[in-house]
Each structure stands twice: as structure tokens, then as C-alpha cells.
Amino acid sequence: QVRLVESGGGLVQTGGSLRLSCGASGNAFSFLAMGWYRQAPGKQRELVATITSDGSTNYIDSVKGRFTISRDNAKNTVYLQMNSLKPEDTAVYYCNTESQWRTYWGQGTQVTVSS
Numbered sequence: 001q002v003r004l005v006e007s008g009g010g011l012v013q014t015g016g017s018l019r020l021s022c023g024a025s026g027n028a029f030s031f032l033a034m035g036w037y038r039q040a041p042g043k044q045r046e047l048v049a050t051i052t053s054d055g056s057t058n059y060i061d062s063v064k065g066r067f068t069i070s071r072d073n074a075k076n077t078v079y080l081q082m083n084s085l086k087p088e089d090t091a092v093y094y095c096n097t098e099s100q101w102r103t104y105w106g107q108g109t110q111v112t113v114s115s
Contacts, residue, residue, distance in 0.1 A: 009109030
């Protein structure tokens, strides 16, 4: 079982930055691929960025060049650095992983970008 806890959300103006963190329980973190998703009001949850166990990353087109996903295996933590934020980035951001054929989600952290 994996417990995920996000933090770092908040209210920021357009063009600002936030760094989200997601702490994971257990001692298998370094073997897990991790992802950040987001869900805006009235919209489906969408995958924003992923990072594999060996550090390979992938992003949706709308955040490329603005967001950076990274991980610190010593701290069992994955990060999402968000720069040049736009109002359309407003959403609840969730951390995600899969382990032993189960999918795990954090509770989410709200990011609000004011125009």
C-alpha cells in the first residue's frame, strides 16, 4: 500500500510560480513511476506530467517549457515546479502512482491562478 500526500498549492497571480510536493509512504518509492494529474471544475481529470523510476519525464503540450517534474528518492518525494502560471492552470492537482496492480491517489491540492 502507498499513501500519497500533496502540498504546496495556493493562490497565485498570472505569471507566478508554485512548487507542488507529493510525499509517498513505503520503501519502494524509487521503483515507482509517478504522475501529476489535474482536474478543473467541470472537466475531466487529465495527466499533466510523469516521471519514471530512472528519471525520464513526459509532459502534456500545454505545460511544456513551464512545468518541471522531478523526484528525490531519498525523501520519497516527487515535485512539480510550475512557472509562468496561467488562469487555465487552475485546478486541483493530484499525485498518482501504480504499485502491484493498484492505483493510488493523493487527496489533491488546489492551485488557483488569478488573472
